Amino acid sequence: MALVELPDIKFVEDDVNKVFEELVTVFQGMTGRVLNRADPEMFVLRAFAQLFVQQRVLINQVAKGELLRYAKGVILDYLGDPETPRLQAEPALTTERFTLSIPLVTPQIIPAGTRVAPEGAEGSILFATQNAVTIPAGVTQIDVLVECTVPGIIGNGFLPGQINSLIDPLPFVASVSNQTTTTGGADTEDDDSYRERIRMAPESFSTAGPDQGYVYWAKTASAAIVDVAAVKEAPGEVTIVPLLEGGVMPTQPVLDAVTEKVNARRIRPLTDKVTVQAPEAVPYNIELTYYISRDRAAESVVIKDAVKEAVASYVLWQKSKLGRHINQSELIGRIMNAGALRVNVVSPVYTAITDLQVAQDVAINATFGGLADD
Template sequence: MVQYVDLPEIQFTVEDAADIQQNVITVYEGLTGRTLQPADPVRLFLSSLATIIVQQRVLINQTAKGNLLRYASGPLLDHMGTFQGSERLEASAAITTLQFTLSIPLSSATGIPSGTRVGAQGGDGSIYFATSEYMEIAAGATSGTVTAACSTAGTAGNGFLPDQVNVLMDQLPFVQAVTNLTASSGGATAENDDAFKERIRTAPDSYSTAGPQGAYEFWAKSTSAAILDVHAYSPAAGKVTIVPLMVGGQIPGQDVLDAVAEKLEDRGIRPLTDQVTVTAPTPISYDTTLTYYISRSRAAEVPTIQAAVTAAVAAYQLWQRSKLGRHINPSELIARVMAAGALRVVPTSPVYTALTPLQVAQEGTTTITYGGLVDD
């Protein structure tokens, strides 16, 4: 399938203001048989009309181009998605696995109601996790686990480490303690236009129920707006492995992997004979160590350039970890630092490293050294 980013620019009508103005004046002069001088009131009037025509041409181009996937945005993109059976993913809440522990084993099952709230240690209760379903601790057992979702959709619930969500806000008889077993993850803002465009473009792959690679990747991405990239492959006949990557290049936790696996269990998605496994990508660590120099002619800009270089390195690291299988490429780092204002860049690390689609680059230590001013 041809990607829309590879298509040439398109313009439905000419927007050149000087050309439109000249055409209006030429037509008038041809019809009236008189020549309009630069200060002629009629010429000035026609020039004002030409301005309105230029504005209309611009609107025509914007409206017509908005009907194409490459240029569509906002509500128009939402309408375009309905033609493919796709909807923009709403903001998703972070999830984690909670373990409830009883003070003593009981002779009967103990129910944990759906919606039971558990807050973070040291928090003020504004952000808490609520159990997603009813769970029972079997008779004679003292603990059970259940998935819980953050009360606030978005990224606010991400990053709570195991044992940090442990304040029971709804008291339950015989429940002595509760804690999260997994780091909370999966929270994301609503799907942005670029991500939604890509899902619309690949939506036709989802029409097949025979298990093609594109269909598995489409449905895996449809699990949550927090999923940035997906790679699907078959290691053996009848077996399929799905490798998702989170927004910001984060490695997905077990809760997110389970959510993707549950999504792909739908009978309309997974062929009966496919055994699907969802696994996290393998992180490949690299260090960032470089020395950069600034032109002596830009001495007055040194503080600004230093800040820009630091931002450029951070942007490079985000770019590096934002796609599965993206090779670790120091040339990209050099280009970004030079674009930030450095005259010369001497990187010690990283070195070029080829990755597979099952791997993702993850930055380690970062050492940025300013080498001083040098002559051009």
């Protein structure tokens, strides 16, 4: 939801010269004297003006902080309370496979709270089963949903096979291994995301199925969701696509949470058929050569590092929003701002993206072509 362009707001005047002039005018009116620039009273009044300005700056900050556009921290929490509370941190999830050393003639129980960890983590990061599961007799393995014991993004990004240490030994369990990359962990909702949800909250009051209403409710399913698209595919049919922070594709638990949220009786119109799915990935490669001005040869190492960061920031920007077209001009602009003289881009080329799609980088090759004349 785009913000309306509004001028900056001041509740009280905080320009020191204007405040000083006001004080001089009041003093002269009350005493009947006309002050000269060298009068001692002028120095006293200027000192008072400095003090008054400090107070007025604080008044402006506090008053602006009560407006949604400027509110931060706990003030924002009060503006959202109670209908739109801030989303709290959530743990990362993955599917863990427990494998027995031999088939058993009796069922083997994996208790709730059984902990596993990445190799070498030394107990700093743990994952645990949330429910007890049973490996049937004669079966040697079972897949269990586990979540990080510490909420937040700290548990994200462990690749399949990396969570392979069993912290709580179980009889006959020979090995454990995660089958999917850990995702879904999110820190407490930041001010910008929370402010946007509060602004969208009025859309949630409608029971007629507005697209922004579906977007609002889908975002409340998880603090890890950074963007949502709600598209009418056909009359009475709505497709909802969430995207996780950092451009990560939503896992099945996240999709299930969104599905449960948007299909609640008080949210979904009775005539709507709502489908929740992951976005379609549109792959692209980065293949480019950049040059640095010969006049800036002494800065080449710094510029190379800046270009590397610029490419990484572009990749994150490109995949952090649904329907964001693949735009090589944005890439060129970031590299030029990093200090490059010119950029020759082979790929990507401009590619239109729909609201149900998201661009995903595959291969990145940014080559330094050498020094060049301006």
